[in-house]
Amino acid sequence: MREVAAIGVGITKWGELWKKSLRDIYVETALLALEDAGVDRIDSMYVGSMSSGLFAGQEHIAALLADYLGQAPVPSTRVESACASGGLALKQGYLEVASGMSDVVLVSGVEKMTDVSGNEATYALGTAADQEYEGYHGITFPGLYALIAVAHMEKYGTTREQLAMVSVKNHKNGSKNPVAQFPFEITVDQVLNSVMVADPLRILDCSPITDGAAAIILYPAELARKMGKPVVKIIGTGHATDTIALAQRTDITWLNSTYLAAKSAYAMADKKPEDIDIVEVHDCFTIAEICVTEALGFVERGKGGEAVEKGLTAIDGKIPVNPSGGLKSKGHPVGASGVAQAVEVVKQLRGDCCDRQVPDSRIGMTQNMGGSGASSVVHIFERE
Amino acid sequence: MEGIIGYGAYIPRNRIKVEEIAKVWGADAPSYKKGLMLEEKSVPSPDQDTITMSVEATKNALKRALIDPKDIGAVYIGSESHPYAVKPSGTVLAEAIGATPDVHTADLEFACKAGTEGMFIALNLVASGAIKYGLGIGADTSQGAPGDALEYSAAAGAAAFIFGKENLVAKAHETYSYMTDTPDFWRREYQYYPQHGGRFTGDPAYFKHITGAAQGIMDKAGMKPQDFQYVIFHQPNGKFPFRVGKMLGFQKEQIEPGWLVNKLGNTYSGSSPLGLTSTLDISQPGDMILLVSYGSGAGSDGFIFEVTDRINEVRERAPKTRDLLSKNVNYLEYGEYAKFRHKIRKAD
Numbered sequence: 042m043r044e045v046a047a048i049g050v051g052i053t054k055w056g057e058l059w060k061k062s063l064r065d066i067y068v069e070t071a072l073l074a075l076e077d078a079g080v081d082r083i084d085s086m087y088v089g090s091m092s093s094g095l096f097a098g099q100e101h102i103a104a105l106l107a108d109y110l111g112q113a114p115v116p117s118t119r120v121e122s123a124c125a126s127g128g129l130a131l132k133q134g135y136l137e138v139a140s141g142m143s144d145v146v147l148v149s150g151v152e153k154m155t156d157v158s159g160n161e162a163t164y165a166l167g168t169a170a171d172q173e174y175e176g177y178h179g180i181t182f183p184g185l186y187a188l189i190a191v192a193h194m195e196k197y198g199t200t201r202e203q204l205a206m207v208s209v210k211n212h213k214n215g216s217k218n219p220v221a222q223f224p225f226e227i228t229v230d231q232v233l234n235s236v237m238v239a240d241p242l243r244i245l246d247c248s249p250i251t252d253g254a255a256a257i258i259l260y261p262a263e264l265a266r267k268m269g270k271p272v273v274k275i276i277g278t279g280h281a282t283d284t285i286a287l288a289q290r291t292d293i294t295w296l297n298s299t300y301l302a303a304k305s306a307y308a309m310a311d312k313k314p315e316d317i318d319i320v321e322v323h324d325c326f327t328i329a330e331i332c333v334t335e336a337l338g339f340v341e342r343g344k345g346g347e348a349v350e351k352g353l354t355a356i357d358g359k360i361p362v363n364p365s366g367g368l369k370s371k372g373h374p375v376g377a378s379g380v381a382q383a384v385e386v387v388k389q390l391r392g393d394c395c396d397r398q399v400p401d402s403r404i405g406m407t408q409n410m411g412g413s414g415a416s417s418v419v420h421i422f423e424r425e
Numbered sequence: 426m427e428g429i430i431g432y433g434a435y436i437p438r439n440r441i442k443v444e445e446i447a448k449v450w451g452a453d454a455p456s457y458k459k460g461l462m463l464e465e466k467s468v469p470s471p472d473q474d475t476i477t478m479s480v481e482a483t484k485n486a487l488k489r490a491l492i493d494p495k496d497i498g499a500v501y502i503g504s505e506s507h508p509y510a511v512k513p514s515g516t517v518l519a520e521a522i523g524a525t526p527d528v529h530t531a532d533l534e535f536a537c538k539a540g541t542e543g544m545f546i547a548l549n550l551v552a553s554g555a556i557k558y559g560l561g562i563g564a565d566t567s568q569g570a571p572g573d574a575l576e577y578s579a580a581a582g583a584a585a586f587i588f589g590k591e592n593l594v595a596k597a598h599e600t601y602s603y604m605t606d607t608p609d610f611w612r613r614e615y616q617y618y619p620q621h622g623g624r625f626t627g628d629p630a631y632f633k634h635i636t637g638a639a640q641g642i643m644d645k646a647g648m649k650p651q652d653f654q655y656v657i658f659h660q661p662n663g664k665f666p667f668r669v670g671k672m673l674g675f676q677k678e679q680i681e682p683g684w685l686v687n688k689l690g691n692t693y694s695g696s697s698p699l700g701l702t703s704t705l706d707i708s709q710p711g712d713m714i715l716l717v718s719y720g721s722g723a724g725s726d727g728f729i730f731e732v733t734d735r736i737n738e739v740r741e742r743a744p745k746t747r748d749l750l751s752k753n754v755n756y757l758e759y760g761e762y763a764k765f766r767h768k769i770r771k772a773d
Contacts, residue, residue, distance in 0.1 A: 057624065057628070158623055159623055237453060
């Protein structure tokens with residue numbers, strides 16, 4: 042297989058983008074990536090999108106977006122794996138370049154979520170859970186993650202304050218990210234006194250509903266070196282699944298798909314958790330980040346809460362987690378989040394992150410997750 | 426010069442607290458109290474409607490204007506809860522106050538800005554010389570679906586303004602309207618409760634149109650926020666008027682006298698007009714007042730008034746708005762409220 046590099050990235054301001062349609066958001070972001078890469082044509086494209094049908098009444102977006110980007114007739118593929126759609130699109134794009142089938146591949150993720158009411162959005166997101174065994178009983182994602190939180194608190198003594206600290210940390214990082222939906226700092230007290238959503242999770246524990254897109258251009262590393270650009274390679278990719286219903290798991294505090302995806306990615310890259318300089322993880326809820334840092338091997342099982350409290354995951358800590366602000370502060374346009382994580386890591390490794398730059402970063406990781414952890418995709422990046 | 430010659434308010438005496446509504450729906454009362462700055466709202470009695478409240482408010486306006494109702498040449502009631510789909514509210518009112526038959530009347534609807542539309546038309550007909558006096562009213566028995574966020578704010582009340590060219594209480598210096606097609610809140614025919622676009626009702630709707638109208642009228646008049654003693658904005662909840670005021674450069678103190686929503690709720694077409702009545706109640710000769718309404722759909726009407734010496738003469742002739750709000754109130758339980766609002770009906 043060929044070595045693969047990310048040679049261009051694009052992301053635009055996320056938020057409630059009422060004046061822009063799905064195709065507008067996508068095209069402006071994809072054009073930025075093409076410009077950043079210095080290419081004007083692509084061989085193929087992948088689009089991560091969880092539910093353009095339920096959110097925007099539009100399916101068949103792979104062809105639609107190729108058309109509106111002016112790239113038809115290139116082959117275009119939509120990838121769906123709930124909130125891991127973006128991460129999985131990246132994996133598919135990687136495989137296409139690595140295999141030698143294409144040279145220039147555009148990988149992007151997009152979701153337009155605010156054209157429907159809160160109830161409709163909650164329903165659309167809920168379709169990522171087991172509709173027959175979970176949805177049928179009325180539970181939605183805040184409820185599922187609340188169950189994980191309660192179990193983690195009981196089993197490991199994780200505190201309500203530690204959950205809040207995840208949010209506080211991510212907002213602090215996000216306050217320096219110009220594309221973030223909520224680029225401001227918050228306090229532990231604000232989190233603890235915010236509106237209750239599903240006990241113990243409050244609204245400031247939850248990632249928001251967001252319109253947004255992110256794009257990245259993949260290219261063979263050997264050819265990228267000849268272009269004289271900074272070369273950030275994808276050196277590891279891992280992907281695993283778990284039971285879709287939380288109730289089927291032996292231990293709901295453990296994200297086995299993340300653990301297995303990371304194991305594959307570490308093995309492929311020949312790296313260990315200690316080698317990683319920065320990581321972007323799927324903090325759809327504060328408890329998720331705590332569980333993910335454990336499953337990725339950055340801290341021992343049950344120590345994820347303690348890690349954030351001790352500042353180990355802060356931007357100047359031992360392993361900076363979510364320097365972009367994460368899903369919590371940057372926003373969570375579900376199909377785009379996995380690609381946006383890669384955009385952040387590439388920018389960090391290139392040294393393009395200004396105020397939120399983690400100095401001397403060479404190796405970065407992304408972890409993108411669907412549902413309550415039924416799908417996980419992990420990538421490891423390295424700057425030459 | 427034209428302007429207001431008499432003003433009057435009416436607020437039903439029944440109230441229901443946010444906690445009482447939240448209790449029924451298992452909702453989080455503190456989030457409404459803190460987040461939206463709402464405490465309680467007015468509730469009409471079973472036999473009260475837009476017409477009866479308009480009559481009450483107009484009688485109070487007549488007490489201040491001291492004119493012969495026969496000289497009123499036009500009557501406009503703005504409301505989104507006219508009791509009849511077909512049959513005017515204005516005819517009943519005109520008959521009740523003795524203004525018929527030499528009078529023009531029309532019922533207006535533009536979500537929460539129908540009241541200021543009536544004021545706008547009546548004032549400008551007076552200015553044109555077509556009529557001697559004009560009456561503009563904003564009144565609503567607002568609808569909010571059970572359990573919807575609107576149920577915590579949808580309230581009842583009316584404000585009436587009589588416009589003329591002599592014996593002015595407040596001179597009208599400027600009017601300005603700002604409007605786009607923005608569907609943030611609507612109710613179709615045969616539907617009992619309105620639907621709304623959630624957070625879409627904020628930035629692209631309320632904030633865009635109020636700032637557009639306020640900035641437009643201030644530019645037209647060559648005035649700045651500091652030139653006004655008081656400002657009244659539409660009050661769908663407690664928070665929005667302060668936030669839009671801050672965006673425009675107004676201080677809290679300029680907004681507070683007309684800010685009734687925490688205890689009154691959102692009286693839809695009556696909301697900003699009632700705020701104007703409570704502001705006139707405390708204003709002094711020479712005070713400049715800016716009024717900016719908001720109606721979903723969407724648009725805002727702006728008015729600049731200058732209070733005259735006559736305010737001190739007329740103020741005490743009719744009940745003051747804050748007295749109507751705080752005196753003789755009757756707290757309802759949800760069951761009584763549901764009956765009063767015809768949410769439940771007795772079997773035949």
